[in-house]
Amino acid sequence: MVQKAVLVTGGAGYIGSHTVIELLNAGREVVIYDNLDNSSYEAVRRIEKITGKAPIFYKADILDKKALLEVFGRHAIDSVIHFAGLKAVGESTQIPLDYYYNNITGTIILLQAMKESNVKNIVFSSSATVYGEPPVIPIPETSPTDAKSPYGRTKLFVEHIIRDLCTAEKDWNAGLLRYFNPAGAHPSGILGENPTGIPNNLMPFLAQVAVGKREFLSVFGDDYPTRDGTCIRDYIHVVDLAKGHLAALKKLEENPGCVEYNLGTGVGSTVLEMIHAFDKAVGRELPYKIVARRAGDVPNLTADPTLANKELGWKAELSLDDACNSLWNWQSNNPQGLEGFPADAPKEAVINYL
């Protein structure tokens, strides 16, 4: 069977770019589709530097159905990995309509364009936030879902939409991947997370403290019912996470219908444990202060990854030290991230009918 190309929406972003590297290394043809809203074209150049292969790239929006149809028409695509979306939990409480429009309407438009182009395999970036405050740790996929923020609800609603589609039309296959907390960077030190403004997430914030861009880390609460009072999360190396997408694509070849999997390590770490792990990578103690809890945080989100281990033949293999060392390698080599490099795509890569 001749393998066709994979369309990767959001492929210039943090998890998307690392997944594109794994796809190219596995010999897959890749078409990136990203509006560069939260990313830089420099990430695409760096993907080429790392793999020696240039992915096809379009600067275009998933809300732009005509652009999507044009791209599906230009390339022989048989599956989509759908990363494109807005992802800041806090911001989603301020501008919920933008989140619902981009993440839900955008996904519906993508699914319509896929249907019209007869492309019916999709891997979707869901999130551990769909579990809300789970009753059992580690969390199995059967745990009740109850997202606590507009962002989390966009993920949950999209899961329902895709599941309903697969129920109604049996020729669709979908892998809903519930990521736990991605961390780390590409081992080359050339590519990593490139947050704009003040980072919302723990690890990129810590990395900016380490290069002197921020004075100290604020630890949000030390009175949670955990071993040291700070929240527990399941930090998964972004390269392991990327590989989970290749395993999911392979699974879709078995025509499973709609399947959902946790992508996590099964091991939880507290905020203080993460600070100490990153201190070790950096070689000194980083300053932090305990402050009030952050609204919306839950004490513990740790995956039960057994189902993905069993059905996808996938397992997280890299350690927390690997994640911390790669993050430090990336941040110390690129203290300003991708800032200062030309961020926009070449004119010929732009499609815009909006």
Ligand code: NAD
């Ligand atoms: P990211 O912001 O780095 O990447 C998302 C990419 O999508 C960006 O390059 C952005 O420009 C693009 N994009 C956004 N809206 C678009 C649109 N309308 N049309 C075209 N492109 C658009 O984020 P990430 O951390 O790589 O996350 C990827 C996906 O995984 C997101 O859907 C996110 O919600 C989900 N996720 C992330 C995490 C995390 O902690 N990073 C955890 C769970 C789930």
Ligand code: UFG
């Ligand atoms: N934290 C701090 N200080 C900071 C940032 C975070 O103490 O400056 C703490 C948080 O309170 C939390 C932990 O570090 O206890 C992890 O917080 P992150 O913001 O890094 O990650 P979240 O678990 O809140 O959310 C992330 C993504 C979501 C995704 C979820 C999956 O932002 O998109 O992981 O578990 F859905």
